Amino acid sequence: MSFTWFMSMRYLRAREKQAFISLINLLATAGIAVGVMALIIVIAVVTGFESEMQKRMLGIESHVWVMRYGESITDIEATIKKIESVQGVQSASPFISTQVMLRSAHGVTGSMLKAYDPSHASPPIFVDDGSSLSQSLVAAIANESEGKAPGLIIGRVTAEKLAVGQGDPIYLIAPLGKGGKGNQMPMVMRFRVAGIFEIGMNEYDGFFSFVRLDVVQRLLEMPGQVNGFEVRVTDIYKAPQIADAIVRHLGFPFLARDWIQLHRNLFSMLKMQKIVMFIILTLIVLVAAFNIASALIMMVMEKTRDIAILKTMGATNRHIRKIFVFKGLVIGMVGTFIGGILGFLLCAILKRFPFIKLSGDVYFLTTLPVQLQASDVLVIGISTILICFMATLYPATSASSLEPVDGIRYG
Known part of the structure; x- marks a missing residue:
């Protein structure tokens, strides 16, 4: 010492x-x-x-969003192949999103409707019965073949606002409808609750709802069209660089936004x-x-x-x-x-x-x-x-x- x-x-x-x-x-x-x-x-x-x-x-949102300026995308599969060929991209899924109103016998609430193709990768969301979002969307097809309404997956907060549960009917009101500028009628379609998810954030559990892509394409009269692609990457912190690489690979008029840019504040x-x-x-x-x-x-x-x-x-x-x-x-x-x-x-x-x-x-x-x-x-x-x-x-x-x-x- x-x-x-x-x-x-x-x-x-x-x-x-x-x-x-x-x-x-x-x-x-x-x-x-x-x-x-x-x-x-x-x-x-x-x-x-x-x-x-x-x-x-990031469990409910994507890492990168790829869209086209001012118009929908029709060459879906070709664009997916181009996106997935970019280094660092894990998967790309076509989607359609639009704001809608959901109505039940007990209430009305607004929602952001997101439509996915179950054959492609979907957000890692699990509903109350333990099945994933893709599995729930696929399971709804069998019920529709029996004459039942298409399945809609909603959040826990939305379900509580509308006082609905698994299998209950629910009406979806889309703001865009047929007619001229002075005579637009909203589109109304009957759905049933195919699943209820909960991620623990009220901002998402009470705002998002999910449905199959082909159903929304029929509802909005967008056959073979999507709004864009949700891209998941291998390294979430390299999302900005990967987004720039995707835009360079696809060229104009495509644009991309990453999760860091969207939630920067x-x-x-x-x-x-x-x-x-x-x-x-x-x-x-x-x-x-x-x-x-x-x-x-x-x-x-x-x-x-x-x-x-x-x-x-x-x-x-x-x-x-x-x-x-x-x-x-x-x-x-x-x-x-x-x-x-x-x-x-x-x-x-x-x-x-x-x-x-x-x-x-x-x-x-x-x-x-x-x-x-x-x-x-x-x-x-x-x-x-x-x-x-x-x-x-x-x-x-x-x-x-x-x-x-x-x-x-x-x-």
């Missing part, structure tokens, strides 16, 4: 006349622990919000919120660091004679400075370790038992998401230790600048 480390550990031991200083050390350690714990929990929740929203959004807000919360909660650690500085200053005043004796015995200014720096760093590291363990345990409890419920209308999600990342914990730990180190510099420098003669005379 080195001389400076031995003296630092000795000064950490409490004596009766140093009880007040020891109390300050204990409060500083507790303050560091509370600050680190709060930082870990809050950053884990913000990271969980970002990750969970991204996962759920939302995820930028979440990242900014994470930074702001980190800065605000770091103030807790800063206050605890002031306690470390106060304890060291008081100890320097208490140990004036000891410092002078150590210097007369050959200790250099560097030795004295390191003694008090080590003492402050030990307090900071112990507090950081305790706070890290408490933060990790609380995050594990919140993740295992999601007992905190949220309003889906306000927070998008219905439960509190928690995701603890090693990089976040590392940044929090390094920042805390750095703050504690900065708090030790002034007391340690003051102790090292003490003259032995003055220390012995006035100590």
